């Protein structure tokens with residue numbers, strides 16, 4: 001079954017009892033069991049597992065070519081679940097251009113869990129090889145990355161990690177399973193913030209861990225979810241499952257629009273650089289063409305005039321909403337350095353854009369009028 005067909009059909013089996021085509025939403029926190037504790041119906045308590053979530057996990061695993069998937073309440077809960085499943089001792093090597101929440105986990109929380117963290121430019125295989133050693137538990141990459149849209153070679157990183165006995169984790173949130181298949185390229189675990197494209201409508205939070213093998217690590221993550229309590233609500237599982245149905249169609253339009261917006265920005269005199277893997281000028285262009293089906297719906301660009309100009313543009317768009325997050329139907333624009341807290345890492349002249357599902361020409365006209373005011 002091809003990806004588009006899997007997205008529509010897996011986890012979508014009609015309800016046996018009623019014939020309902022839409023997945024039933026089971027909100028029950030508790031399930032009948034036998035007096036001796038036998039789980040007659042396969043469930044005990046919602047925090048452990050629940051039927052709506054199982055449907056979503058089957059669908060997510062099928063889309064990523066995974067043996068097992070786990071849903072957590074947010075992308076950050078998924079990231080921390082995975083890191084908390086590791087034994088204390090050793091290190092985790094992270095790509096330097098990284099979602100800021102994961103960077104904070106790495107810098108400030110990993111040491112509390114008995115692990116040290118290292119940061120490396122994921123685009124440089126020699127640097128990655130030098131950072132990974134016999135004590136490395138995981139190599140953690142994000143591709144394309146946030147916010148610089150760096151593209152990292154997943155297969156090369158898998159080889160480097162495995163040569164040292166480490167696991168490769170790929171945060172594939174920007175790509176989704178539709179554009180990129182990390183497990184087929186050698187990744188051991190794929191992480192998604194389902195809050196973004198998978199949910200797709202800016203109205204639900206969730207995180208997914210997709211495991212290449214249903215092994216001890218997957219079982220440990222299940223225990224971490226259950227005991228540390230990062231379980232998602234069944235309603236959120238239901239919304240994300242609904243989002244998956246249209247994910248391939250939405251991604252196709254996000255990508256088509258982003259390619260047009262990126263080209264228009266690249267041609268604009270006020271714009272000094274556009275970070276979009278679909279542009280031949282992007283350092284990761286050839287790799288993205290090999291590793292991704294399309295270059296995605298996210299991009300960032302920098303203004304030669306710097307910080308004040310960037311903030312002015314973010315305040316002058318009429319269609320693009322000035323808001324964080326990404327992957328919804330509506331286009332968003334954001335001055336990342338302003339929302340990264342006390343120690344911003346994004347360039348001051350950088351604006352990040354989530355290209356939505358409006359008409360590309362309306363989006364381009366909106367950015368052009370906002371840039372015109374500079």
Ligand SMILES: *Cc1c(COP(=O)(O)O)cnc(C)c1O
Pocket residue numbers: 074075076077099101102142146171173174193194195196205206207
């Ligand atoms: C949003 C995001 C996260 C965190 O996910 P939440 O659902 O907000 O907790 C992690 N990684 C990337 C790349 C993201 O964009």
